[in-house]
Each structure stands twice: as structure tokens, then as C-alpha cells.
Amino acid sequence: MATSPSLTTTSSSNTLLAGLNCTGNVHLVIGTNPLAAARCAQSLGAGAHPIVVAPETAELHYGLQQKIDDGSVKWVREEFEDDHLFRLGREEVGRVVDAVFVTAGASRDELASHISSLCKRNRIPVNVVDAPHLCTFSLLSVHSDGPLQIGVTTNGRGCKLASRIRREIASSLPPNLGAACHRFGEARRRIQQHDEGGSLGDLDDSVDQSALFNKLVTEEDDARRNRRMRWLSQVCEYWPLKKLASVTDDDVHRLLEAYASSAAESDAAKRRPRDGDFDDAGLERSQGKIILAGSGPGHPDLLTRATYNAIQTADLILADKLVPSGVLDLIPRRTPVEIARKFPGNAEQAQDELLAAALKHARAGKTVLRLKQGDPFIYGRGGEELAYFRQHGFAAAGAVTVLPGVTSALSAPLFAAIPATQRDVADQVLICTGTGKKGKAPSPPEYVPSRTVVFLMALHRIVGLVNTTTTTPSSSSSRTLWPLSTPCAVIERASCPDQRVIRTTLAHVAEAIEAEGSRPPGLLVVGRSCEFLHPRERGRAWVVEEGFRGLDDEGMLLPAQLQGLAAAVGA
């Protein structure tokens, strides 16, 4: 999000996009045509002071005339002279103007060339319409909605196309997103104020989350400072945009207040329902039912029909944080939905809240859908939840239904063209966690050359994981170490439009994640199968692949992957 128009420096390669703070700047506009009027409007929108330089006799576009009449644009009624650049600017920068826009004349015009070289010599940013070679920056096609700005450039390869792309992007966004940016920005500011500068250092919104984004917040941590800010970041990362856009001031307030109470509770699971807390096991009432369902890795087409039907018919949906937004979008508008606040360090409380809510509403005769991500029984606490519901009055046949889901553990490798088992390459597959209960490091699986290992919940502690698998522990054991050359892949947001795959080896995976940032949820696949369809590219420590190619493509293999296959089988 930027508060001013984004400018790009112009060259034959791609440009550095930046949001410039133009408040109080002086922009010199040379020309009086409709473009000059548009440039003045853009400068005004960014808080700059446009000055038009044109002779008294010039014909003014009516929009420009209006702005001159109302005093927002100043008109210097003179032919352009070099010293305009050095005497019309702000006093605090020695009267040099901050930027120059030449809106008439174009490429063949000698004056335009002269102004451009003069500006370049004096390091004054200059833009000449329709003459990229004369520009030091170009303007983006910008969608603005309050503090939210989205800029698109094709870097001189078709501004009409850029504006079409911009419109298309803007139309795919939920309404009120600008207001949501404002609301969340305010919440952030309040947290920073109240929590004495609590900050995640995430001010640079041009990069993805760091790999530490999901690091467990422990009770020893400087709770207030970090936790509230983490909480807010988690909401921004995991909630669907539609939900973020519909948040009200009250919701934000409640979210932050809820944090305050959960932080107070964090020293114990005191209020957590436990076995025997309710003496109602076996007590069958006239009650509703609970459906515990998996929603797959991300793409809504990967839902089972059973889960889809449950989504359509439930009275209440209690969804986990990782449930993909494409799935949440299928929930009918009439159906209330709550998303778990399972943020690092708060998973237990959030789980308790959901279990209590599920019981309450099911006891009141409702059909409650506990919607989980992937498969509910694969690191999804599904077994725990089923046992809990059984112990609390939902033991009769049909009182709780469990519906499977496509697990990310097996589908993410598939979407990255990694066959988890492959004849002569991998004859077994192991799914394990990179993080144990309360953030503990589980003991790593031993190295078996013919095994594909999928690590869930591992990326926030990748350094520790690689260390324990590849180096000898101090208490020397006979464990076979993993060779650093073992191929591996990080697969993030598998089957979502922003899926990303990083192909590398154990030697470089931690460095790759550090360099590329994190895009949760993501997992790590290790083993020779990672290279079967993707032979390693010599001289490259890692390779990044962006995007999900959809479910309609024939095969799932890119031409490059097919070439890889040919190479792998020696064709």
C-alpha cells in the first residue's frame, strides 16, 4: 500500500517500483492538453503542488482551466525556460523542482529532448509522454481505494494493456478493501502505541512473510509486545480477503480484546474442557449433529462431494484458520461462520473455544460443521475432537460424522510433480511433523534412501530441522545422517493460485527459505523422488516456480517438466 503514486525508473529491463511520498513537492507540468490536466490531478491526489508552464496564448483543457481557477494549480504564463527548473521549486530543496512532466511534444520534439537531458543532468525525475527513452520514470496504471493503491506497468509494452490488467485485478477484489486497509492500519497503530512499539519489522510490504512468521510464541516471550502484533499479522495472512474486507471496527476491537483475555489465560489450560469436566458422557439429548470434515489442500474442486454437501446444509460452520478461502467462498451467505483464532501460541485456547461452541450449538439441535483443512485425521486433531464429542454426549451412531479430505501431505507433492512413490526411486513415503507439541523438535526420521519424507509444520524451524537430520548429535548415535545433497522441495499454498515450489537440496533449503520468504501454509518434501521429474539444474542452488496451473490441464506437467522426465528416463 502506498500513499502516493507509484513511479518506475525506465530502462529496457524491468523497473524498480516505488511509492513516492510527494507531499508538498513541486511538480512542473509542461503542456496544457488533457494529459496535462490528468497529470495535475494525479499530483494533487498525492499531495504535490503542480505548476503548469505555458505561454499566455496557450489553449487550456477545460479541466486544467478549472483547477487553475480554483487555485489548486498554479500557471506560470511563460514559454519554458531552463531556469524554471531551478527557481520554481520548494525553498528547502534550493528551489529545484521535484519532478517534471512533459505532456506535449513527444519524442521528436527538440524541446522535450532538451528538457529531458537537462533534468537528467540535474537529477530531476522527468517523464515525457510517449517517449520512454526520454523518461527517468514512468507512471503506473493505478487502482486507488482509500489507502490501498495497486499499480500495474507493462514497462513500456502497452499502457492500454496495463490499464486492462489493472481493471481486471481491481474487479476481482472484494468491495471495501480500502476501508479494511484503513481499519487494520489503525489497529496496527493502536497496538504499537499501547504495546510500546511492539513491531514485527514487517513494514516492507514488498516482500513475503519471513520464515519466522509462524514461529511459536512462548509464554516466556515478551507477551504483550509480540503477541498482539503477531495476532494481527496472522489475521492478515490467513483470513480470506472477503472476510478481511467485511470486518467492522467492532470486530477489530473484539479481536484485540479477545487477545487480552487469552493472554491472561495463557499460563494454563485452566478453562479448557477436559475429560470428566462435564459428566454427560453417554447422555443423549434431543440434539443436533456434528460433522467433522476435511476441506482439502486449497482448491475448492478438491473438496469431496460429502464435504461440499455438508457446507451447503450446516446451520453453523466452525472453520480452522487454514481452511482455504476458495472453500470458505462456497459457504452460503445465510450460514454463520467462525474462523479459529489459532495463532502461534494461542492454538489451545482457540481449539477450546471451537469445541465449546460446537457442543453448545449441537446441543441446541443445530447441525454444526467443524471444517478442517486437508484431511481431519492427518495432523488435524480430528481424533482428539471426535473423542471429545463422544465423551460429551455425542457417542450415538450418527451423532458425529467424520468426512475425509485430500491431505496436503500427498497432494502438494503431486502438484509439484513429485511422485511420492516411484518405482526404483522411492518405495515408501513417510508423513511426519517438523514441530511437536508445544513447539518441541521431534526426533527426526532416519535416512532411508528409497523413502520420500513429507514434513508438515516444519518451515518456521527449518534451520533446526536440517541441522538435526544432517549433523551428528553430541550423544553419538548410530543414526544414519541425511546427505546434504539429498534433493528436496518446499511447496507452499499447494493448489492455490499463489502456489510456490522451491526445488533445492538439504544443503541450501534453509538459505532458500530465508531468501525467498514464507508463504504459509507450506511443507517440505525430501527424497530422491523430488528429482525424478525435475533433474537438478547445474549451478543453481535452488529454483523457484510460481503459480498453480489449475486442474483442467492435461497431465500436470509443464513442457520443461516433460523434458525433465525425458532426461530422467534417458530418452
Ligand SMILES: O=C(O)CCc1c2[nH]c(c1CC(=O)O)Cc1[nH]c(c(CC(=O)O)c1CCC(=O)O)Cc1[nH]c(c(CC(=O)O)c1CCC(=O)O)Cc1[nH]c(c(CCC(=O)O)c1CC(=O)O)C2
Ligand atoms: O503444540 C502446539 O500446537 C504448538 C506447537 C506447534 C505445532 N506445530 C506448529 C507449532 C507452533 C505453533 O503453532 O505456533 C507449527 C504450525 N502449526 C500450524 C502452522 C500454520 C501453518 O502451517 O501455516 C504452523 C507453522 C508451520 C510452518 O511454519 O511451517 C497450524 C496448525 N497446527 C495444528 C493444526 C490443526 C489443529 O489445530 O486442528 C493447525 C491448523 C490450525 C488451523 O487451521 O486453524 C495442530 C498441530 N500442531 C502441532 C501438532 C503436532 C503435535 C504432535 O503430534 O507432536 C499438531 C497436530 C495435532 O495436534 O494433531 C505442533
Ligand SMILES: C[S@@+](CC[C@H](N)C(=O)[O-])C[C@H]1O[C@@H](n2cnc3c(N)ncnc32)[C@H](O)[C@@H]1O
Ligand atoms: C496442522 S497441519 C494440517 C494438515 C492437514 N490436515 C492436511 O491433511 O493437509 C498443517 C500443515 O499442513 C501443510 N499444508 C496444509 N495445506 C497446505 C498447502 N495447501 N500447501 C502446502 N502445505 C500445506 C503445512 O505443512 C502446514 O503446516
